[in-house]
Structure formats: structure tokens, C-alpha cells
Amino acid sequence: MTRAPLLLAGMACLASVLACGRTPADKSAAAPEAARAVTANTEKSAYGARAKAKLIGGKGERIGDVLAWQGVQGVVIQLRAKSLPPGWRGVHLHITGDCSDTGVFKASGGHVEGEGRPHGFLHPGGAHGGDLPNVYAYADGSARADFFTASVALSDLTDSDGAALIIHAAPDDYQTQPIGGAGARIACAAFPSSK
Numbered sequence: 790m791t792r793a794p795l796l797l798a799g800m801a802c803l804a805s806v807l808a809c810g811r812t813p814a815d816k817s818a819a820a821p822e823a824a825r826a827v828t829a830n831t832e833k834s835a836y837g838a839r840a841k842a843k844l845i846g847g848k849g850e851r852i853g854d855v856l857a858w859q860g861v862q863g864v865v866i867q868l869r870a871k872s873l874p875p876g877w878r879g880v881h882l883h884i885t886g887d888c889s890d891t892g893v894f895k896a897s898g899g900h901v902e903g904e905g906r907p908h909g910f911l912h913p914g915g916a917h918g919g920d921l922p923n924v925y926a927y928a929d930g931s932a933r934a935d936f937f938t939a940s941v942a943l944s945d946l947t948d949s950d951g952a953a954l955i956i957h958a959a960p961d962d963y964q965t966q967p968i969g970g971a972g973a974r975i976a977c978a979a980f981p982s983s984k
């Protein structure tokens with residue numbers, strides 16, 4: 790995505806989807822009110838719109854899927870992965886939907902920065918619009934997480950250059966610049982451009 794100003798001023802919400810907003814299953818009951826709310830808050834993303842991305846590992850092999858789903862207040866991002874190194878791993882949204890440089894994944898660019906704040910949920914001036922909480926990979930390499938962020942809209946992820954979800958080799962400490970000490974990029978999922 791580009792560095793356009795954020796559509797929402799709030800920090801990313803770290804609470805669970807159930808605690809923080811409506812679940813996707815509530816769509817039918819909430820739809821009339823949701824349409825008005827999205828107009829006010831996200832301007833260009835339709836409530837319920839979705840974008841799917843294939844998660845690839847360091848050799849280009851498919852190791853999972855990422856689904857981004859526009860809610861009323863922000864985006865739910867569902868990560869389903871396997872074959873990761875066990876332990877905590879940093880996860881961020883990067884600015885370009887390009888995973889073509891397999892195993893390096895620098896083509897995805899830097900973090901979605903939003904309003905130009907520094908990286909890190911625990912940085913006093915943070916955070917990047919693309920910051921997400923760490924994910925834990927179990928001993929079998931599998932990881933599952935549902936994230937919610939109010940710092941991006943789905944249309945930011947599917948803009949003219951797309952966006953990528955990157956999994957890093959180390960966990961994000963949420964403070965160190967510029968990426969929380971999360972190290973190398975070990976997996977990449979590119980959201981396609983919708984334009």
C-alpha cells in the first residue's frame with residue numbers, strides 16, 4: 790500500500806475479535822447499520838469485503854493462507870500457517886504486494902507506516918499502521934491467529950501496489966526501530982491489487 794494518511798486515527802486494537810467487534814457471522818444482522826458506519830470510518834472499503842493471499846515460505850512453497858476481512862471498525866486478518874520454525878514470530882503488513890524475491894522478500898518493501906509514527910505498539914510514539922501482534926508457531930510448525938487492526942482498511946491492502954503480510958524470523962519486541970528486532974523475512978503473503 791502507499792503511505793496515504795490513515796483513515797482511522799486509532800491505534801491497532803489488540804483485543805480478540807470477539808471482545809473488540811462483531812464477528813463475520815454477525816454480518817446479516819448488522820448490515821444496515823454497518824453500511825453507514827463504514828462510510829464514516831473507512832470511506833472506501835465495503836463492509837464484508839474480503840481479500841485472500843497465499844502464504845509462501847523461503848523456497849516459494851505454499852505454507853498457508855491469509856484472509857483479510859473488512860469489518861465496521863477495521864480489518865480482521867486470519868492467518869493459517871504450517872512449516873514455520875517453532876516459537877514466537879513477528880508479523881507485519883508491508884507496503885507492496887510482491888513476494889517474488891523468494892526467501893528474501895525485500896520486494897514487499899517496508900512496513901505500512903500510516904501517519905509516519907515510529908514502529909512498535911510499546912513505543913511511546915508508535916505505531917506503524919502495519920504493526921500486528923506476534924504469532925506463536927507450535928512444535929509442529931503450525932500457527933493460527935486472528936488479528937484485528939483499526940489502522941488499515943482492506944482497500945489499503947488491495948490498492949494499486951497491493952500489500953504483503955510478512956512473517957519474520959524473530960519476535961517483535963514492539964519497541965526497537967525499525968522493525969522491533971524481528972530479523973529476516975521468512976514467509977510472505979501478497980494481497981493483490983484491485984486496480
Ligand SMILES: [Cu+2]
Pocket residue numbers: 880881882883900955957968971
Ligand atoms: Cu515486518
